[in-house]
Structure formats: structure tokens, C-alpha cells
Amino acid sequence: MIKDFKKIIYIASIIFCGSLFLYNCESDADNLGEQLFAGEGSNANVELFDVIAYNIDNNDSIRSDASQLGFAQIGAFAEGVFGTQKAAYTTQLRMQEYSPTFGTNAIVDSVVLDFQMPIGLYASDSLTTTTTSITYPGAIAATKVVNSYPLYKYGKTKLGSDKTLFNINVHEVSDFLKSSTDEYYSDENIATSTLLGTKLFDGTVKSTKITNNTGSSDIFNVDPSIRIPLNAAYFQSKIIDKAGSLDLKDAxxxxxxxxxxxxxxxxxxxxxxxxxxxxxxxIIYYQNDLVSGTVTTRVPQTFNLTMGTSLSSHVGQFSYNRTGTIVADALATINTNTGDKKLYPQGMGGPSVGFRIPPATIALLKNKVQNEKIGIISAKVRIYTDNSVWNNNYTKPSNFVFLKNGATSFLTEVSSLNAAPGFSLVKAYDTDKNPAYYDFTITTTLKEIVEKELANEDFIVHMGSFLVDSVGSLVRYSSTSRAFTPNRLVLVGTDATNPQRIQLHITYGSK
Known part of the structure; x- marks a missing residue:
């Protein structure tokens, strides 16, 4: 996935703004079925049928290696429904060059871990600017301008009345990490040793520009990023002093x-x-000697250890504490036969949702097609968000991964109707309100079950979205944001007493 990052540059917009298939919009009629049922002069009828929906326990584990991580999540978030979730990121490193020479008397000044942040992960239109006069090394009078931008966050920006602060730690990994093509799961334990650095993080990313007051030329310029200071003495002995050793000879x-x-x-x-x-x-900032005749000058240099290379192993690591939570109780009492009253989809290895159209409903529709000569115009499964348990201001997703359970390809709707005007595999409504609701389109699939004897298989809904490339085309059915989507939601499931229970909405034509 990381090696395909340039191809999936729209992931940020998928996370925060919606994807190819998912829109926030006012309720409108689905015109897909009109292309499937040439029923001039027909009468449209709408019927609602109950659906069996249930939770799926993923054991808080998901494949989260390099093939799955377009982005990675860091942080911690605790609330009473889903419990506590912590997210960390582990990676190999590659050197910018091997068998490096660092010059004479090379001494490290400072080291930083630098996460460059693309637009889409922070609020680029909301900034605070700080300007100060400084003396840059070499006795250069300079001006330093720092722009701070708030990150997009999922969770609590304040704890009580105080702004949420994190201590971000960077540890050395002591377990050998496998190759970038090997599988890792999010709950695997990867041992660490030395604490290399820490930063008190205020939730903002910063760009920094230092300009020489004489001539106004830029001395230092860093785009919006998170920069974590690391132990300079450690990298002096670990990297700089090891020049010429076998340890730095090759990858x-x-x-x-x-x-x-x-x-x-x-x-x-x-x-x-x-x-x-x-x-x-x-980034290792160091100086070495430049000798010119009898004059020795100290020269600033940099050396990079790259984290984002496609050759490296990358792992998202997520841990959960669900003790005493509503979700823990729900996952302990899953009923796939008659359904669960509430559904708890969550990204990054949390639960998913399964649902099926009851066989009796399929039999009824087959009878209508064969004997009453109806034509199915539209079929959607409508799911409402729950108000009793999940009535808060946390961002509601507009994106879902929607497939057949055990699928090896997209739903038929995607391949056959993707270009149809007004088509959406999933539509989200009122996501800024409580409740919101979602329509999952299964028109073609249901017609195949009813009219062509296709097997009536269960559907599955994961938190996340299908990924698209730079021209807006789907990558593949298995390329999703599940492994780095922080969202969670409570939905109304199979509950005969709840008017907002999950239901199949069928529009059909009859002559």
C-alpha cells in the first residue's frame, strides 16, 4: 500500500470528505432500476421487509502491514461504548546511501524524526503565525516564522477544560522486522528497547522558515510537519561513528x-x-571539517534515514481495552440466526456488521416476479444510527466497505452500474444529525438472486472505504482504508420494536 501511495493520493479525501461512492445529500429517488426495468406505463410500488443483521467479532485484529497502510494512526481514545483504543506505528529504516562517509571529525548537532503532513490531514485554512528574531548558527541575524495548523483528529480535543496533550515516544525496535511483503496483524507484539526521543505534542503541525535578514534568502525551510527530537549522542555512536563498518555496508x-x-x-x-x-x-544534522590550506572550517551536513520506502516493513499496532463496555457485552452475545438489536462497526480491527435477506422474503419476491410479473426497480438496505447509545458529536462516517461476506470481488453493482447517472453504492444522509441513516444499494444483486437463482449470501459491512487512484478509479476490492480508519458507530439492527430497524426497501414496477 505504501509503495502505491502516489496512486492513492486521494486517501486523505476519502477519510475526511467522502469517496467515489459515498455522498451526503438530500433524499432522492434511485434511478438505477429504471435502466434495469423497461416498464413504460408501469406503476411503481414500494415495500419494506425486515433484515437479519448481526455483529461480527474481528477479535480486535486486522492485517496492518505495508500492503494495508496508506496512512497510519497514532494516539489513544477512550469512551464508554467501545472502550479504550491505542494506536502506534512501527517501521524499518533505510539509509539514504550505504557505506557512507561522514567526513573528518563528524559531530552530530541534532536529530529529528520528521513526519511531513500532506494537505488533507490538517486544517490548512486555519493557522496561527509566530514571528521572532533569532541569531542563526554562524552569527547570522535571521527571522524565524512558524505557522501552526491544527490536525484533523478523531476523539477528544479537550480532556475536561484542558487541551489534550500527548507525550509521543520514539523507541528503537529490538525484534527483526520481516520484509515489506510479509503479513503483520495489528495485535502482534513487537519488542522495543531504547527510548530515542520524546515530544509533548499539542495537536498541531508546524511549518518553519528562517530567513537571512541580509538579502532575505531562506536559510531553513520546512513544510507542515511533526518533528520529534531524538537523542543526538545515540545517533553519533549508532550511525556516524560506525562509518566504514559492515553494519552500514548495505540494506x-x-x-x-x-x-x-x-x-x-x-x-x-x-x-x-x-x-x-x-x-x-x-534527519541527522551534523558538522564535519573542511580543510583549505591551513584553515579548517566546520560545515553543516545532513544524513537521512528513510522510513517511507516501499522496501521497508511497516506495521500499524492497535490495542484495545473493552472491559465493562457495551461492545464487550454485545460481542459476547452475537446472534447470527435472529440478529442483534444494535450493531457496532469500528475501524482498525474492531467489529464489522453482517446482514442477510431472509429466505422467506426471497421466496415472496420470486413469487411476485413469476406470478405477478413485477420488475424490481430499486433495492436498498436502510440502516439508521442509534440514538440511545451513540448520541454524540463524534464524526459520523460517510464511507463503508460493502461486499458479500467472503467476497473475492466487488458487488455486481460496482462493475455493472458504476457509470450510471446518480449511482451510489452507499448513500449517507443527515450525518450532521442524530439519527443519520445510510442506504446500501443491492438492486442488481437482488435481481440476480430473485430472477437468476443466484445464491442468497450474507453481506458484510466494514468501517472504512474502498481506495481510489489519482484518476478516481477503484484500486481493487481488497484495497480499503479499514486498517487506518478511526471511526466507530452504533447502528440499529434487527429490532422488531424499533421503527428505525434495518429494513430492505424495494421499489418495483407492475403493469
Missing amino acids: YNFIRYFKGVKVSVVENDGYLFAINPASANI
């Missing part, structure tokens, strides 16, 4: 010598936020 030796780093937070509550592994580096 094979290096990833066994310096196995990687883990980025995590200390706290157990706050929010989750996304980073872009594809543009992350550890």
Missing part, C-alpha cells in the same frame, strides 16, 4: 543492525490522528 546488514523504530503515545485517552509513512525520515 541487508543495516536492517539487522538498526531494526527500526516505534512511534506511540504514553497517554490512554485523547484522540487518534493520521500520519503519512511515505514522507517520513529521521
Whole structure:
């Protein structure tokens, strides 16, 4: 996934703004079925049928290796329905060049882990600017301008009356990480050792520009990023002083010598936020001697350890504490036969939702098609958000991964009707209100079940979205944002007493 980052550049917009198939809009008639049922002079009828919906326990584990991570999540978030979730990111490193020479008397000044943040992960239209006069090394009079932008967050920007702060830690990894093509799951334990650095993080990303007051030329310029200071003495001995050693000779030796780093937070509550592994580096700032005749000058230099390369192993690590929560009780009492009253989809390895059209409903529709000569114009499964348990201001998703359970391809709707005017596989309504609701389109699939004896298989709904490439085309059915989507939601399931229960809405024509 990371190696395909340029192809899926719209992931940020998928997370925050919706995807190819998902829109916030006013209720409107689905005109898809009109192309499937040429019924001039027909009468449209709408019927509602109950649906069997149930929770799916994913054991709080999801594949979260390099093939799955377009972005990675960091942070912690605790609430009473789903419990506590913590997210960390672990990665190998690659050197900008192997068998490096750092020059004479090379001494490290400072080291930072630099996460460059693309637009879409922070509010670029909301900034605070600070301007100060400084003396830059070399006795240069300069002006420093820092722009701060708030990150997009999922969770609590305040704890009580105080702004949420995180202590972000960077640890050295002590377990050898496998290749970028090997599988890792989010609940795997990867051991760490030395604490390399820490930063008190205020939830903003910063761009920095330092300009020479004489001539107004830029001395230093960093785009919006999160920069975490690391231990300079450690990298002096670990990297600079090892010049000429076998440990730095090639990638094979290096990833066994310096196995990687883990980025995590200390706290157990706050929010989750996304980073872009594809543009992350550890930057070593050092100086060496430049000798010219009898004059020795100290020259500033940089050396990068790249985190985002496609050759490296990358792992999203998520841990959960659901003790005493509503979700823990729900997952302990899943009923796939008659359904669950409430549904609890959650990204990053949390629960998913399954549903099926009851066989009796299929039999009834077959009878209508065969004997009453109806034609199905539209079929949608409508699911409402729950008000009794999940009545809050946390962002409601507009995106879902919607497939047949056990699928090896997209739903038929995607391939056959994607270009149809007004088509949406899923439509989201009133996501700024309580309740919101979602329509899942199954027109073609239901017609195939009813009219062509296709097997009546269960559907599955995951939190997240299908990924699209830079021209808006789907990547593949298995390319989704499930492994880095922080959203969670409570939906109304199969509950005969609730007028907002999950139901199949069928529009059909009859002559």
C-alpha cells in the first residue's frame, strides 16, 4: 500500500470528505432500476421487509502491514461504548546511501524524526503565525516564522477544560522486522528497547522558515510537519561513528543492525490522528571539517534515514481495552440466526456488521416476479444510527466497505452500474444529525438472486472505504482504508420494536 501511495493520493479525501461512492445529500429517488426495468406505463410500488443483521467479532485484529497502510494512526481514545483504543506505528529504516562517509571529525548537532503532513490531514485554512528574531548558527541575524495548523483528529480535543496533550515516544525496535511483503496483524507484539526521543505534542503541525535578514534568502525551510527530537549522542555512536563498518555496508546488514523504530503515545485517552509513512525520515544534522590550506572550517551536513520506502516493513499496532463496555457485552452475545438489536462497526480491527435477506422474503419476491410479473426497480438496505447509545458529536462516517461476506470481488453493482447517472453504492444522509441513516444499494444483486437463482449470501459491512487512484478509479476490492480508519458507530439492527430497524426497501414496477 505504501509503495502505491502516489496512486492513492486521494486517501486523505476519502477519510475526511467522502469517496467515489459515498455522498451526503438530500433524499432522492434511485434511478438505477429504471435502466434495469423497461416498464413504460408501469406503476411503481414500494415495500419494506425486515433484515437479519448481526455483529461480527474481528477479535480486535486486522492485517496492518505495508500492503494495508496508506496512512497510519497514532494516539489513544477512550469512551464508554467501545472502550479504550491505542494506536502506534512501527517501521524499518533505510539509509539514504550505504557505506557512507561522514567526513573528518563528524559531530552530530541534532536529530529529528520528521513526519511531513500532506494537505488533507490538517486544517490548512486555519493557522496561527509566530514571528521572532533569532541569531542563526554562524552569527547570522535571521527571522524565524512558524505557522501552526491544527490536525484533523478523531476523539477528544479537550480532556475536561484542558487541551489534550500527548507525550509521543520514539523507541528503537529490538525484534527483526520481516520484509515489506510479509503479513503483520495489528495485535502482534513487537519488542522495543531504547527510548530515542520524546515530544509533548499539542495537536498541531508546524511549518518553519528562517530567513537571512541580509538579502532575505531562506536559510531553513520546512513544510507542515511533526518533528520529534531524538537523542543526538545515540545517533553519533549508532550511525556516524560506525562509518566504514559492515553494519552500514548495505540494506541487508543495516536492517539487522538498526531494526527500526516505534512511534506511540504514553497517554490512554485523547484522540487518534493520521500520519503519512511515505514522507517520513529521521534527519541527522551534523558538522564535519573542511580543510583549505591551513584553515579548517566546520560545515553543516545532513544524513537521512528513510522510513517511507516501499522496501521497508511497516506495521500499524492497535490495542484495545473493552472491559465493562457495551461492545464487550454485545460481542459476547452475537446472534447470527435472529440478529442483534444494535450493531457496532469500528475501524482498525474492531467489529464489522453482517446482514442477510431472509429466505422467506426471497421466496415472496420470486413469487411476485413469476406470478405477478413485477420488475424490481430499486433495492436498498436502510440502516439508521442509534440514538440511545451513540448520541454524540463524534464524526459520523460517510464511507463503508460493502461486499458479500467472503467476497473475492466487488458487488455486481460496482462493475455493472458504476457509470450510471446518480449511482451510489452507499448513500449517507443527515450525518450532521442524530439519527443519520445510510442506504446500501443491492438492486442488481437482488435481481440476480430473485430472477437468476443466484445464491442468497450474507453481506458484510466494514468501517472504512474502498481506495481510489489519482484518476478516481477503484484500486481493487481488497484495497480499503479499514486498517487506518478511526471511526466507530452504533447502528440499529434487527429490532422488531424499533421503527428505525434495518429494513430492505424495494421499489418495483407492475403493469
